[in-house]
Amino acid sequence: MHERVITRTIARPRGTQHDVPDFYVRKARLAIEVAWAEGSRARILAEPG
Numbered sequence: 001m002h003e004r005v006i007t008r009t010i011a012r013p014r015g016t017q018h019d020v021p022d023f024y025v026r027k028a029r030l031a032i033e034v035a036w037a038e039g040s041r042a043r044i045l046a047e048p049g
Helices: 002-011 016-046
Strands: none
Touching: none
16 A cells, blocks of 8 residues: 555656646635634734723
8 A cells, every 4th residue: 555655656747737736736825824814813803902
């Protein structure tokens, strides 16, 4: 089972096909950071004092 995982990692294509998911990952991370910042700001405003 362990060998199969290693083979799959090595066999992963690199180039244009690999760049597309990376773009979406970066976009998703940015969206998460914005949502987290808005959430913490709302939490600070909600706290009394």
